[in-house]
Amino acid sequence: MIPSVLPTYNRAPLAFVKGEGSWLTSEDGTRYLDVGAGIAVNALGHAHPALVEALTAQAQNLWHVSNLYEIPNQQALADLLVDQTFADSVFFTNSGTESCELAVKMARKYWHDKGQPERTDIVTFSGSFHGRSSAGIAAAGSEKMTKGFGPLLPGFIHLPWGDHDAFYNAIGETVAAILIEPVQGEGGIVPLPDQCLKGLRDLCDETGILLILDEVQCGMGRTGRLFAHEWAGITPDIMMVAKGIGAGFPLGAVLATEDAASGMTPGTHGSTFGGNPLGCAVGLAATKIISEPAFLDEVNRKAGLLRQKLEGLVAAHPDVFDRVRGSGLMLGLVCKVPNTDVVKAGYARHLLTVPAADNTVRLLPPLTITDTEIAEAVTRLDQAASDLAQDAAV
Numbered sequence: 001m002i003p004s005v006l007p008t009y010n011r012a013p014l015a016f017v018k019g020e021g022s023w024l025t026s027e028d029g030t031r032y033l034d035v036g037a038g039i040a041v042n043a044l045g046h047a048h049p050a051l052v053e054a055l056t057a058q059a060q061n062l063w064h065v066s067n068l069y070e071i072p073n074q075q076a077l078a079d080l081l082v083d084q085t086f087a088d089s090v091f092f093t094n095s096g097t098e099s100c101e102l103a104v105k106m107a108r109k110y111w112h113d114k115g116q117p118e119r120t121d122i123v124t125f126s127g128s129f130h131g132r133s134s135a136g137i138a139a140a141g142s143e144k145m146t147k148g149f150g151p152l153l154p155g156f157i158h159l160p161w162g163d164h165d166a167f168y169n170a171i172g173e174t175v176a177a178i179l180i181e182p183v184q185g186e187g188g189i190v191p192l193p194d195q196c197l198k199g200l201r202d203l204c205d206e207t208g209i210l211l212i213l214d215e216v217q218c219g220m221g222r223t224g225r226l227f228a229h230e231w232a233g234i235t236p237d238i239m240m241v242a243k244g245i246g247a248g249f250p251l252g253a254v255l256a257t258e259d260a261a262s263g264m265t266p267g268t269h270g271s272t273f274g275g276n277p278l279g280c281a282v283g284l285a286a287t288k289i290i291s292e293p294a295f296l297d298e299v300n301r302k303a304g305l306l307r308q309k310l311e312g313l314v315a316a317h318p319d320v321f322d323r324v325r326g327s328g329l330m331l332g333l334v335c336k337v338p339n340t341d342v343v344k345a346g347y348a349r350h351l352l353t354v355p356a357a358d359n360t361v362r363l364l365p366p367l368t369i370t371d372t373e374i375a376e377a378v379t380r381l382d383q384a385a386s387d388l389a390q391d392a393a394v
């Protein structure tokens, strides 16, 4: 019999009833150290006082009015994002997949309005993840995500990650945009080297093709800059954001330059819930905190600490772990044993991590994680790895 919750997830038999900072408490009162942060969503940990205050204050006044009216919090958050980034304009969504939908529409409309309607193709890369909508799965293109869901939305050119020849051969007269994650998340925490991102920007400048960055997972302070592309010293034309921007409240955004957004005139796009007062109240409070230079300095310092400890962990368990990769507090442990075994062994040690493709375990802690908690997380990973070695010996 089909479960009452559609069984599209393999869930761990854990249910949490309370969260505080980097910790979650399960139904039986056990405390778990959460270095998955709801898959890079709880950027400021659980129940951050400033966010609880922003949400409850808003909830007591007004929940929803629709985008038929002005929404002061939405305006303030858009102004802050425009102030802090390359963008001139922002559209708010409720999720990463909705941000993907708009990014694709915006790029096609751009070329339509420029009088080159044949430019509809979006170039994407293997291992990428852009959400589960029809555009999102067509963009990623993997068999795992698309099989059985055809006919797929046409107009995507899928290229192998890191194959420069294939890339330059694919850039033709029908290409509207290049869509890429500066650090692949679901793909296994795979950073795009800065010089590659610079190369993509140069090519887009030469050809006029739009550069769309998917910073749904790697954005909002995760890599130690507000957005990951800042490390490469370049800017995109369009950027998808979600996950951390609501810090636990469903919120997403598409940021764009004035030129890239020029086709999006009244009536061309919309969302009932996108940019609602509750989401924007939380998003504004979260973005104010995360965009503070001193906050980002701390993320970088803690990222260095975690990385160093993880290098030690890999050296201590060469049969379990292969290497560490990633950027900032977005780190992946490439495993030699099945990654899901490592995640399960973590649960037994009351540590929450997240599996990803390429046999990787993701560490995406709250950006507010403390030094003590970082040490504790690595101790628990060390214990989990020892447990696995012992199990293997039995």
Ligand SMILES: *Cc1c(COP(=O)(O)O)cnc(C)c1O
Pocket (backbone or CB within 6 Å): 094, 095, 096, 097, 098, 129, 130, 131, 132, 181, 185, 186, 214, 215, 216, 217, 218, 242, 243
């Ligand atoms: C999670 C994710 C998405 C999809 O976001 P949803 O909010 O789940 O729709 C898109 N792109 C990237 C890079 C992601 O990590």
